[in-house]
Amino acid sequence: MRDQKLTEVDLGIMKTEDELANNFIKKYMAFLVFAYKECCEVDDETELLNKLSLGRDAFLKDRNLLSEYLARSNEKDSIIYDAIASLDVGEWIYLRDTTKYSLFIKTDQSASYAVLGLTQPVKEIFGCSGLYMKTGIVRLGANFVCDGIISNQVQLGRNYRDDINSIYKSMKSNGKFHRHTNA
Secondary structure: OOOHHHHHHHOOOOEOOHHHHHHHHHHHHHHHHHHHHHHOOOOOOOOHHHHHHHHHHHHHHOOHHHHHHHHHHOOOOHHHHHHHHOOEEEEEEEEEEOOOOEEEEEOOOOOEEEEEEOOOOHHHHHOOOOEEEEEEEEEEOOEEEEOOOOEEEEEOOHHHHHHHHHHHHHHHHOOOEEOOOOO
8 A cells, every 4th residue: 555645745746744744843843942942042032933943953963852852752753753863954956846846956966855845835935946045854754855944045047057957867867866765
């Protein structure tokens, strides 16, 4: 029997199944706020998005924070916490959308991924494609998913997009394009 998440990707929805996405968002936010409180000078005036970003940065510096959080909270949802553990934050190029997913390329050209948005297709977030950005990608079930915390976005010009499209095609032919996580 096929996995429901794969079925949705195959249908071209370009986002994560709603219940899974909402569960991930809720638990990811709770963990990032925990990480923020553990590692940062807590300021109640800090906006939530900044707390989440600072919490994510704290987690990247100390991956043991997830184990500490799980021990304190008694959480057992392995698909969500496995996704958080897989977090890969870096500089990415969001090249364009296909009918089924968004194409993301690591700026160091080590890998490219078929990425879904959590609650909406990536292009709907920005209104355009061809962007450089800092964001996180997680392995949520069978799919790669953007974590939704995005900064430093810069729209790329036509020549850059054409060059990056050539790089993507080369990466794909060399086995550096990953559509599913093989979870």
